[in-house]
Amino acid sequence: MKKNNSWILKGGRIIDPANHIDRIGDLWIRDGRIVEPDSFDPALAETVNLHGLVVAPGLIDMHVHLRQPGNTDAETIRTGTMAAAAGGFTSIVAMPNTSPCADNAATIQYIKEFAAREGVVKVLPSGALSVGRKGEEMSPVGSLKAAGVVALTDDGSCIQNNELMRHVVEYAGNFGLPVLEHCEDKFLAGDGVMHEGYWSVLLGMKAMPAAAEEVIVARDIILSRLASWKIHIQHVSSAQSVKMIRAAQADGVRISAEATPHHIALTDVEIKKFDTNYKMNPPLRSEEDRMAVIEGLQDGTIAVIATDHAPHTQTAKLVEFDHAPFGIIGLETAVPVALTELYHKNYLSLSQVISKFTVGPASILGIDAGTLSVGAAADVTIIDPDCEYIVDVNDFYSKSRNTPFNGYAAKGRTMATFVDGVCIFSLLKESEPEDEESK
Numbered sequence: 259m260k261k262n263n264s265w266i267l268k269g270g271r272i273i274d275p276a277n278h279i280d281r282i283g284d285l286w287i288r289d290g291r292i293v294e295p296d297s298f299d300p301a302l303a304e305t306v307n308l309h310g311l312v313v314a315p316g317l318i319d320m321h322v323h324l325r326q327p328g329n330t331d332a333e334t335i336r337t338g339t340m341a342a343a344a345g346g347f348t349s350i351v352a353m354p355n356t357s358p359c360a361d362n363a364a365t366i367q368y369i370k371e372f373a374a375r376e377g378v379v380k381v382l383p384s385g386a387l388s389v390g391r392k393g394e395e396m397s398p399v400g401s402l403k404a405a406g407v408v409a410l411t412d413d414g415s416c417i418q419n420n421e422l423m424r425h426v427v428e429y430a431g432n433f434g435l436p437v438l439e440h441c442e443d444k445f446l447a448g449d450g451v452m453h454e455g456y457w458s459v460l461l462g463m464k465a466m467p468a469a470a471e472e473v474i475v476a477r478d479i480i481l482s483r484l485a486s487w488k489i490h491i492q493h494v495s496s497a498q499s500v501k502m503i504r505a506a507q508a509d510g511v512r513i514s515a516e517a518t519p520h521h522i523a524l525t526d527v528e529i530k531k532f533d534t535n536y537k538m539n540p541p542l543r544s545e546e547d548r549m550a551v552i553e554g555l556q557d558g559t560i561a562v563i564a565t566d567h568a569p570h571t572q573t574a575k576l577v578e579f580d581h582a583p584f585g586i587i588g589l590e591t592a593v594p595v596a597l598t599e600l601y602h603k604n605y606l607s608l609s610q611v612i613s614k615f616t617v618g619p620a621s622i623l624g625i626d627a628g629t630l631s632v633g634a635a636a637d638v639t640i641i642d643p644d645c646e647y648i649v650d651v652n653d654f655y656s657k658s659r660n661t662p663f664n665g666y667a668a669k670g671r672t673m674a675t676f677v678d679g680v681c682i683f684s685l686l687k688e689s690e691p692e693d694e695e696s697k
């Protein structure tokens with residue numbers, strides 16, 4: 259049966275940062291596309307009353323680990339995209355650190371075909387920068403581009419050889435593919451498991467200094483200029499990194515950045531709990547670093563919020579802190595955490611928060627998404643910015659449970675998600691067109 263893809267979304271607060279729109283009104287969707295109001299017979303569409311809710315472009319997460327192929331115990335394309343839908347994301351960029359590694363056209367083809375069959379949101383694959391993400395030899399950039407990748411990244415690893423990195427960035431530029439960089443000098447990071455600072459000394463833990471990130475941020479600013487091409491810094495976590503990126507942007511270098519909800523909300527003080535759900539890479543850092551990341555979001559240095567959704571099974575995470583894998587899931591907590599920490603604490607306006615999830619990533623990736631322009635695909639996210647609730651991992655669609663936000667008191671929640679005009683997730687009550695209070 260064909261699913262309904264024509265709607266009149268009535269009376270919501272339409273926020274479309276790409277078009278500088280923030281107004282109360284109706285959004286008309288016909289056959290999966292945004293159309294001019296009153297451009298067709300209302301009887302052909304389903305009407306939903308969204309009084310009190312925000313109508314935003316479908317959110318984009320440019321940093322997601324779907325774990326398929328290779329580690330389907332932790333997540334699958336099916337469960338990962340369901341978690342994305344529940345989080346309000348309509349497009350997600352899949353990281354290439356799968357098994358086999360997405361460093362070849364066949365693996366990209368597999369991901370695309372599986373996503374088309376089983377995925378509920380749009381999966382945009384990325385390809386590895388180097389063969390096997392080993393940092394030794396360039397991946398086949400041309401055939402990855404032909405296979406449909408939207409970006410190149412060795413995320414989880416970082417090419418240490420500056421000469422190789424220079425050439426990969428130049429090649430990526432020739433093919434118009436943005437480079438997404440996990441900044442980590444592996445010698446400085448060593449076998450650290452947390453941020454080097456007050457708490458690592460107090461707890462006696464092996465630590466990695468912020469300099470392990472900063473050295474590569476500095477290197478990438480230099481190489482971006484040399485290669486005249488875009489490098490996007492993933493999960494920026496240090497004050498010094500933000501400062502360098504800001505100065506480089508002012509100087510015309512094509513460098514962009516993302517921050518994760520956990521680096522916005524949490525600091526290294528949490529490590530005293532010895533809970534492996536606080537172990538990620540880059541690690542949670544100091545309060546000074548956290549505030550610098552927020553300032554970077556405020557002044558636009560950091561244009562994107564991305565989750566770094568990194569599922570791990572309970573078995574993998576329920577071990578000593580030193581031995582646990584890095585990473586936490588984030589798709590289903592990104593919107594509530596961003597709204598609670600940034601909007602409700604008056605750091606960012608609602609429109610600014612939404613821009614970090616829409617026009618921000620869309621313009622860095624160069625993809626046709628992230629707006630509610632007439633004619634655009636009707637990827638739409640409905641948000642209740644004031645809904646208060648307690649995050650419960652048992653409600654998650656993700657196959658994994660590794661989050662530090664279980665029990666988090668959130669203000670703000672995704673209420674419904676539409677992809678190409680089809681409602682793929684909804685917490686809205688059955689539509690009651692005349693009930694002004696329905697929300």
Ligand SMILES: [Zn+2]
Nearest residue numbers: 413414440492
């Ligand atoms: Zn990473």
